[in-house]
Amino acid sequence: MSKISRRTVIKATAAGLALGASPLIWLGSEAQERPRIRYEASTPQGLAMLDKYARAVALMKTKGVGDPCSWVFSWFTHWVRSDSSKSAQIALLPEGQRPLASDMWNTCQNHGGQTTEDMFLPWHRMYVYFFERIVQMTLRDPSFALPYWNYTNPATASLPRPFISPASGSNSLWADTRNPGPNNGDPLRNLNLDALRQTTYSGFCATLDNGLHGNVHVAIGNSSRGMGAVPWAAGDPIFWMHHSNIDRLWASWNAAGRTNPTSFAWLSQNFVFANDACQKVVAKVGDFSSIATLGYTYDRLEPIPRTRLSSPLPYLGDSHAVVEKTLGPVELDGQAKRVELSPPAASSKALLGTRLKGLSGERKLYLAVDDLMSNTAPGVLYNIYLNLPDGTAPADLSPFYAGTINFFGAVMLDGASKMEAPALAFDVTDLVRRLNANGGLNDTVSVTVIPDGDVAADAKPMIGTIALVEH
Ligand SMILES: [Cu+2]
Known part of the structure; x- marks a missing residue:
C-alpha cells in the first residue's frame, strides 16, 4: 500500500x-x-x-x-x-x-x-x-x-x-x-x-x-x-x-x-x-x-467550425443514399491500393454529375469507410485519395486527398467479447465538385489507399466497404 x-x-x-x-x-x-x-x-x-x-x-x-x-x-x-x-x-x-x-x-x-x-x-x-x-x-x-x-x-x-x-x-x-x-x-x-x-x-x-x-x-x-x-x-x-x-x-x-x-x-x-x-x-x-x-x-475551449455535418452515422444503413461503393472487402498491405467504386444498380449509372448539380442545402457527399478490421495493429496511418492519376508524385497528392484512417480500434483484443469495427465518413463534397469541374470524374470514382509508412507484416488490415454516400 x-x-x-x-x-x-x-x-x-x-x-x-x-x-x-x-x-x-x-x-x-x-x-x-x-x-x-x-x-x-x-x-x-x-x-x-x-x-x-x-x-x-x-x-x-x-x-x-x-x-x-x-x-x-x-x-x-x-x-x-x-x-x-x-x-x-x-x-x-x-x-x-x-x-x-x-x-x-x-x-x-x-x-x-x-x-x-x-x-x-x-x-x-x-x-x-x-x-x-x-x-x-x-x-x-x-x-x-x-x-x-x-x-x-x-x-x-x-x-x-x-x-x-x-x-x-x-x-x-x-x-x-x-x-x-x-x-x-x-x-x-x-x-x-x-x-x-x-x-x-x-x-x-x-x-x-x-x-x-x-x-x-x-x-x-x-x-x-x-x-x-x-x-x-x-x-x-x-x-x-x-x-x-x-x-x-x-x-x-x-x-x-x-x-x-x-x-x-x-x-x-x-x-x-x-x-x-x-x-x-x-x-x-x-x-x-x-x-x-x-x-x-x-484554459481554452475550441470554437466549433461553422460548417456542420449532419452526422452521417450510420451512413450505410440507408441504401438509397449510396451513390457508388466497393463490391467486396478491400484488403490492404504495404503498397498503395486502388479500387473502383460502382453504382449499386445499373440504372443509377452516370448520375454522379447530375447528383452533384442537384445537391442542395445541407446535403453533402461523404466517403464512408466502414467495418475496419485488422489481425494486429498495422502500425501506420492510411491516407485516402479520390481519382488519383497514375504515377502522381508524393508531393502532388494533396489535391486528391479525402482523409486519413487508422486501425487503432480495429483489432480484436485478448479478453474482449466482441468488437465494434470502426467506421468513418469524410465530407468529400468540395473534392468531388473540384474533380468533376476538372473533368476528372467521368461519373466514376476510384479510391486509392496509401500507407503512410511501413506496415507490420502480420497485420492484414481490411476495409469492409468504401462507399460514396449522399446524405
Ligand atoms: Cu486513447
Missing part, C-alpha cells in the same frame, strides 16, 4: 463513505472548490504542471502492480499488455488486490464490446479524472491538473518538449516505444477538428474516437508496444495529455450548445475506478456528463 499523508487519508475516508451512499455528494463538495485549470502543455503553466507530472510518474512507477495507485494498475485499467493476459497478471497479485484488478482492468470503452460506442467519451473522462486525483495524492498537491496536448494547432503539433528531452530512460516522460519521427520532435500531420462539425452525440463520439483520437495514437506510438496498440497505449505517459485533449474537445462541443444523450441507459451506466485513497469507487456516467460539476476546467 502506498504512503499517503494524514490529511489525504482523512479527506479520502470521508469521500469513501460519501461514495458508499451516493457519488453525487462527493462530486458536489468537489465542485465548491475553485476549479483547477488544465493548461495547454506548452504554456508556462502547462510546463510547470508537466514538471510535477514527471515526478508523479516516476513515483507511481516504483509502486507494485497491484497497488491501485501505481502506474501499471492505471495502465492495465485501459487494457492489459498483450504479451500477457488479465488472468495471468491477476494471478501474480496478492489475494487482497485481486478483486479490484478484476473489476477495473481491461475496461476501456468500448474496445471490449462491453457497452456501446457512446461510452467512449464518458469512460475516458472518468479514467482521466481519477488518474488526476491519484497524481494529486502522489504529489500531495491538490492544485495539480493534467495539461492537455493541443496537436491540431500547428504551433504545438510536436510532442511537448519534456516528453522527448532528455531522450533517455532517466526521463520518466520519455518512451522508447514511440515512432522515431514524433519522438525526435517532428510535428504530427493530417490532423483536423472535423469531428466538432458533427451535430449528434453518437456521430461526434464515434467520429472523434475513430478519427482524430485513433490517428494520434497511431501517429505517436509503435504498434508492438506503444501508443499505436490499445493494450500498450496507456503505458506511455503522453496517453494522459492526449486524453485530456479529447476530453477538452468534448467539453468544447458541449459549450457550443450540442447535447449529450439523455437516455436512462447512458446516464445510469456505472464504471469502476480507484479514488485517491487507492480504493474502489463506482462512478455513474450521469455524474460525468458535464465538467461543470467535476472541479476542473480548461
Whole structure:
C-alpha cells in the first residue's frame, strides 16, 4: 500500500463513505472548490504542471502492480499488455488486490464490446479524472491538473518538449516505444477538428474516437508496444495529455450548445475506478456528463467550425443514399491500393454529375469507410485519395486527398467479447465538385489507399466497404 499523508487519508475516508451512499455528494463538495485549470502543455503553466507530472510518474512507477495507485494498475485499467493476459497478471497479485484488478482492468470503452460506442467519451473522462486525483495524492498537491496536448494547432503539433528531452530512460516522460519521427520532435500531420462539425452525440463520439483520437495514437506510438496498440497505449505517459485533449474537445462541443444523450441507459451506466485513497469507487456516467460539476476546467475551449455535418452515422444503413461503393472487402498491405467504386444498380449509372448539380442545402457527399478490421495493429496511418492519376508524385497528392484512417480500434483484443469495427465518413463534397469541374470524374470514382509508412507484416488490415454516400 502506498504512503499517503494524514490529511489525504482523512479527506479520502470521508469521500469513501460519501461514495458508499451516493457519488453525487462527493462530486458536489468537489465542485465548491475553485476549479483547477488544465493548461495547454506548452504554456508556462502547462510546463510547470508537466514538471510535477514527471515526478508523479516516476513515483507511481516504483509502486507494485497491484497497488491501485501505481502506474501499471492505471495502465492495465485501459487494457492489459498483450504479451500477457488479465488472468495471468491477476494471478501474480496478492489475494487482497485481486478483486479490484478484476473489476477495473481491461475496461476501456468500448474496445471490449462491453457497452456501446457512446461510452467512449464518458469512460475516458472518468479514467482521466481519477488518474488526476491519484497524481494529486502522489504529489500531495491538490492544485495539480493534467495539461492537455493541443496537436491540431500547428504551433504545438510536436510532442511537448519534456516528453522527448532528455531522450533517455532517466526521463520518466520519455518512451522508447514511440515512432522515431514524433519522438525526435517532428510535428504530427493530417490532423483536423472535423469531428466538432458533427451535430449528434453518437456521430461526434464515434467520429472523434475513430478519427482524430485513433490517428494520434497511431501517429505517436509503435504498434508492438506503444501508443499505436490499445493494450500498450496507456503505458506511455503522453496517453494522459492526449486524453485530456479529447476530453477538452468534448467539453468544447458541449459549450457550443450540442447535447449529450439523455437516455436512462447512458446516464445510469456505472464504471469502476480507484479514488485517491487507492480504493474502489463506482462512478455513474450521469455524474460525468458535464465538467461543470467535476472541479476542473480548461484554459481554452475550441470554437466549433461553422460548417456542420449532419452526422452521417450510420451512413450505410440507408441504401438509397449510396451513390457508388466497393463490391467486396478491400484488403490492404504495404503498397498503395486502388479500387473502383460502382453504382449499386445499373440504372443509377452516370448520375454522379447530375447528383452533384442537384445537391442542395445541407446535403453533402461523404466517403464512408466502414467495418475496419485488422489481425494486429498495422502500425501506420492510411491516407485516402479520390481519382488519383497514375504515377502522381508524393508531393502532388494533396489535391486528391479525402482523409486519413487508422486501425487503432480495429483489432480484436485478448479478453474482449466482441468488437465494434470502426467506421468513418469524410465530407468529400468540395473534392468531388473540384474533380468533376476538372473533368476528372467521368461519373466514376476510384479510391486509392496509401500507407503512410511501413506496415507490420502480420497485420492484414481490411476495409469492409468504401462507399460514396449522399446524405
Ligand atoms: Cu486513447
